[in-house]
Amino acid sequence: MILERAFPLRKRISGGLLLLACASFFLIPSSMLPLPNTQELLSVPGEIGHAGGRLVVSLRAEPKTLNPLSAIDAPSREVIGAMQADLIHINRGTQLTEPALAKSCKVSSDGLQYTLVLRKGLRFSDGQPLDADDVLFTMRVYLDESVHATQRDLLIVGGKPITVRKVDSSTVIFQMVKPYGAGERMFDGLTILPRHLLEKTYLEGRLGQAGGLSTPANLWAGAGPYRLKEYEAGQKLVLERNPFYWKTDVKGNTLPYLDELVFLFVPSADAQVLRFQSGETDVISRLGAENFSALARQQRTYTMTDAGPGLEYNFLFFNLNDLAAKAAPEVTSKSKWFHEVKFRQAVSAVIDRDAIVRLIYQGRGTALWGPVTPGDRRWVDASIGRPPRSPDRARALLKEAGFSWRTDGNGATELLDSDGKMVEFSILTSSSNADRTKMAALIQEDLKELGMRVQVVPLEFRSLIDRVTQTKEYDACVLGLASFDADPNSDLNVWLSSGGTHLWDPSQAHPATPWEAEIDDLMEQQLDTPKFEQRKKLYDRVQEILAEYQPMIFLASPDILTGAKNSIGNFHPAVLEPYVLWNVEQLYVRSEQVSASR
Amino acid sequence: MSFLLRRLLQAIFLLIGVSILTFLFSTLAPGNYLDEMRLNPQISAATLASLRAQYDLNRPLPFRYARWVNAVAHGELGYSFAYNGPVAPLLWIRARNTLLLTLTAMLLAWALALPLGIWSAERRGHLPDRAISLATATLMVVPELVLALGLLILAARSGWFPTGGMVSVGFAELSRWGKLRDLAMHMALPVAALVLSALPILVRHIRAAVAEELGAPFFRAATAHGIPRRKLLYRYALRAAANPMISLFGFSVGTLLSASLLVEMVMSWPGLGPLLLEAILARDLYVVIGGVLFSTIFLVCGNFLGDLLLYWADPRIRTAGGAR
Numbered sequence: 001m002i003l004e005r006a007f008p009l010r011k012r013i014s015g016g017l018l019l020l021a022c023a024s025f026f027l028i029p030s031s032m033l034p035l036p037n038t039q040e041l042l043s044v045p046g047e048i049g050h051a052g053g054r055l056v057v058s059l060r061a062e063p064k065t066l067n068p069l070s071a072i073d074a075p076s077r078e079v080i081g082a083m084q085a086d087l088i089h090i091n092r093g094t095q096l097t098e099p100a101l102a103k104s105c106k107v108s109s110d111g112l113q114y115t116l117v118l119r120k121g122l123r124f125s126d127g128q129p130l131d132a133d134d135v136l137f138t139m140r141v142y143l144d145e146s147v148h149a150t151q152r153d154l155l156i157v158g159g160k161p162i163t164v165r166k167v168d169s170s171t172v173i174f175q176m177v178k179p180y181g182a183g184e185r186m187f188d189g190l191t192i193l194p195r196h197l198l199e200k201t202y203l204e205g206r207l208g209q210a211g212g213l214s215t216p217a218n219l220w221a222g223a224g225p226y227r228l229k230e231y232e233a234g235q236k237l238v239l240e241r242n243p244f245y246w247k248t249d250v251k252g253n254t255l256p257y258l259d260e261l262v263f264l265f266v267p268s269a270d271a272q273v274l275r276f277q278s279g280e281t282d283v284i285s286r287l288g289a290e291n292f293s294a295l296a297r298q299q300r301t302y303t304m305t306d307a308g309p310g311l312e313y314n315f316l317f318f319n320l321n322d323l324a325a326k327a328a329p330e331v332t333s334k335s336k337w338f339h340e341v342k343f344r345q346a347v348s349a350v351i352d353r354d355a356i357v358r359l360i361y362q363g364r365g366t367a368l369w370g371p372v373t374p375g376d377r378r379w380v381d382a383s384i385g386r387p388p389r390s391p392d393r394a395r396a397l398l399k400e401a402g403f404s405w406r407t408d409g410n411g412a413t414e415l416l417d418s419d420g421k422m423v424e425f426s427i428l429t430s431s432s433n434a435d436r437t438k439m440a441a442l443i444q445e446d447l448k449e450l451g452m453r454v455q456v457v458p459l460e461f462r463s464l465i466d467r468v469t470q471t472k473e474y475d476a477c478v479l480g481l482a483s484f485d486a487d488p489n490s491d492l493n494v495w496l497s498s499g500g501t502h503l504w505d506p507s508q509a510h511p512a513t514p515w516e517a518e519i520d521d522l523m524e525q526q527l528d529t530p531k532f533e534q535r536k537k538l539y540d541r542v543q544e545i546l547a548e549y550q551p552m553i554f555l556a557s558p559d560i561l562t563g564a565k566n567s568i569g570n571f572h573p574a575v576l577e578p579y580v581l582w583n584v585e586q587l588y589v590r591s592e593q594v595s596a597s598r
Numbered sequence: 599m600s601f602l603l604r605r606l607l608q609a610i611f612l613l614i615g616v617s618i619l620t621f622l623f624s625t626l627a628p629g630n631y632l633d634e635m636r637l638n639p640q641i642s643a644a645t646l647a648s649l650r651a652q653y654d655l656n657r658p659l660p661f662r663y664a665r666w667v668n669a670v671a672h673g674e675l676g677y678s679f680a681y682n683g684p685v686a687p688l689l690w691i692r693a694r695n696t697l698l699l700t701l702t703a704m705l706l707a708w709a710l711a712l713p714l715g716i717w718s719a720e721r722r723g724h725l726p727d728r729a730i731s732l733a734t735a736t737l738m739v740v741p742e743l744v745l746a747l748g749l750l751i752l753a754a755r756s757g758w759f760p761t762g763g764m765v766s767v768g769f770a771e772l773s774r775w776g777k778l779r780d781l782a783m784h785m786a787l788p789v790a791a792l793v794l795s796a797l798p799i800l801v802r803h804i805r806a807a808v809a810e811e812l813g814a815p816f817f818r819a820a821t822a823h824g825i826p827r828r829k830l831l832y833r834y835a836l837r838a839a840a841n842p843m844i845s846l847f848g849f850s851v852g853t854l855l856s857a858s859l860l861v862e863m864v865m866s867w868p869g870l871g872p873l874l875l876e877a878i879l880a881r882d883l884y885v886v887i888g889g890v891l892f893s894t895i896f897l898v899c900g901n902f903l904g905d906l907l908l909y910w911a912d913p914r915i916r917t918a919g920g921a922r
Binding site for chain 1 (some may be wrong): 627628629630635636637639640642643645646652680681682683688691695757760765770864866869875880881
């Protein structure tokens with residue numbers, strides 16, 4: 001059976017006034033050039049805006065590159081997102097896939113073959129055509145080990161790289177050895193690179209270094225709504241509208257609306273808030289709850305928006321690595337507590353998650369008992385229990401596990417293990433993340449109630465990661481992960497026992513416990529199950545196992561907090577990155593607001 | 599001349615020492631540039647291993663140091679992992695912005711400190727001296743960070759000044775005069791923060807140096823000869839008190855690249871500060887080493903300049919240097 005998705009499509013055919021077109025080519029600036037008359041454009045729903053204006057956005061750090069192959073930092077990804085396009089895209093608002101450069105996608109009945117047909121008349125931002133050869137070149141580059149592209153791992157399905165072949169200039173077939181559960185979602189983020197600009201660099205082995213910020217604007221192109229205009233080191237990056245963009249609004253006006261998109265580099269969160277407050281920037285995102293509240297109290301020319309729970313999940317985890325062979329007796333006894341499921345369940349039972357949401361996120365967050373936040377609407381397992389905080393239950397669990405209590409000289413209660421050893425350990429947190437440091441302090445207070453002595457140790461972030469993933473010299477740690485997509489595959493390496501991000505005991509040769517083996521099995525199964533309902537059942541079971549065995553004690557998820565000037569139209573923040581610029585081609589400046597504010 | 603030659607040799611050894619120590623400490627710090635990628639579930643262990651090899655992170659330290667020295671000999675300063683490009687251009691552009699800020703601040707601070715210090719010394723014990731002492735003491739106890747934040751709050755509340763950055767978004771569209779005005783408005787607060795934090799030390803040193811000369815026998819003799827007060831102060835007393843001031847001036851020049859790092863961070867000034875802080879946190883090794891080396895070169899040059907000026911101004915040093 002062939003599955004075919006009918007994508008909304010608007011074919012634009014002009015009257016063919018060739019002479020006029022030729023004349024206007026020489027008379028009008030390139031930004032106003034009419035689009036080729038055979039171009040198949042995508043019409044997108046939304047408020048009808050009008051062309052012109054400039055949007056100023058602040059980035060917490062300077063982007064490091066314009067090259068999608070080597071971009072790993074959030075600012076670079078945000079900028080690249082506005083300059084590049086992929087074959088199929090995940091709509092950040094609906095969290096579902098939608099057509100992009102490909103107008104259709106057929107999946108073969110065995111789920112092994114994806115046939116993608118490109119829109120007609122596609123052009124890169126430098127006016128050069130985009131066709132199947134560019135797609136082939138892009139995939140070749142992504143899969144080339146010597147390029148070190150971060151996308152390469154996503155294109156290995158069933159242990160084998162995806163193969164791509166060209167049928168004709170607008171049709172390509174992607175072939176896999178095993179079905180891929182996430183299906184079309186894998187195409188999101190695989191931006192199509194301009195072969196005419198990059199092939200030579202690639203053949204010379206310098207592609208990884210290409211696309212530095214000082215690249216001349218005429219030597220860099222993409223198929224996204226904006227293209228490079230100007231870069232000033234340490235200050236700003238200016239993008240201008242791509243006159244060859246392939247989307248229109250429902251009235252047929254070409255997108256994007258804005259003439260310019262300016263990224264200012266503002267090195268701290270507080271400075272970003274000040275710049276937004278003083279009107280120097282137009283939108284703001286990645287806000288902490290305190291700054292959001294402060295801005296919300298004074299909103300007049302701007303409106304603050306809580307987009308709801310994001311995909312970030314914060315958690316406490318214990319060191320479950322097998323340290324017995326080389327560890328000191330003290331470490332061995334701690335490891336024994338941490339490996340005891342009832343100990344972890346007791347810790348989970350005594351943590352006041354509501355207090356974390358109330359005190360740290362000022363109510364703009366959600367308490368968590370599993371890794372999937374309510375922001376991930378399709379995958380959250382609503383059946384997972386959300387037991388209220390219960391120190392009594394925690395004590396009962398500890399008692400069952402052989403722990404006991406005694407009162408010290410000062411009248412304080414101390415928890416002892418079955419060998420009479422006092423339960424005392426430290427929790428590492430990142431010193432650069434004030435929220436998590438506060439979280440650890442609240443947990444410290446909660447655990448005190450059970451007689452546990454806990455020290456909170458804030459560490460510089462990279463030192464912390466080094467301790468957790470390399471030296472493994474730690475007791476417990478509070479960390480957070482943000483899924484990049486609303487799909488279980490985005491966290492595959494977290495849940496697979498062989499994964500490097502399986503934080504409590506990473507990169508296991510064989511699953512250390514039966515429940516980890518079951519999770520491995522379930523995750524492998526969902527990986528190649530094409531039907532959503534079946535995948536959902538499998539992933540629900542993973543969530544249930546995690547909630548029962550508590551290798552990570554899930555704490556809370558912050559809301560995505562954003563703001564925009566009232567003059568910005570089509571502002572609909574999403575809980576997936578990039579939170580406010582995901583529909584940047586549709587954002588526009590309301591003219592009456594602009595004149596009023598002037 | 600041997601005095602200057604000795605100073606020059608010391609400077610070269612200092613630079614070599616600083617580069618080795620920076621290399622050593624940067625490498626000894628736990629974690630490396632790729633660590634953050636370890637928390638990215640999208641990136642496999644195999645990809646991380648190949649990146650480690652690409653960046654030479656699994657090579658021994660002496661090998662990496664030798665490679666870096668070779669790069670320095672070729673006019674580069676190594677390779678930035680984060681920017682995927684050479685370090686030197688990254689540092690040059692930002693150093694220029696930093697120098698614009700610090701040079702302006704330094705000149706302004708000296709231009710204010712000299713008359714204030716002399717006036718305070720001349721009227722020591724009287725109201726102006728006490729007022730200046732009180733003001734400088736107050737400024738001295740206020741940390742630079744608080745000063746910068748206070749000025750920033752003033753800018754945000756009043757709207758008189760921009761709240762950060764070096765120029766406005768529409769800078770390119772302004773007239774020449776408009777551009778100058780825009781730049782001056784953006785520089786006003788960071789320069790004010792730097793001047794206010796440097797002023798107390800300068801004023802106090804100048805006051806002390808001049809006050810000492812005002813009690814000297816030659817000054818009393820000159821006063822008795824009826825030489826006008828202003829001429830006495832600026833021509834004779836100031837010249838006699840020049841030595842400590844020259845040393846202080848050399849130090850001011852030496853710290854031009856490093857004095858403003860904190861203010862740059864707070865005021866979003868696109869200088870070396872934000873780049874270096876980010877590089878330190880990201881373990882972008884060669885950017886950190888390059889930044890430290892840049893600052894050390896300035897410090898060495900500043901001190902060298904101070905020595906040169908002292909050599910020129912004070913014959914005792916020339917004699918003593920020759921005698922050694």
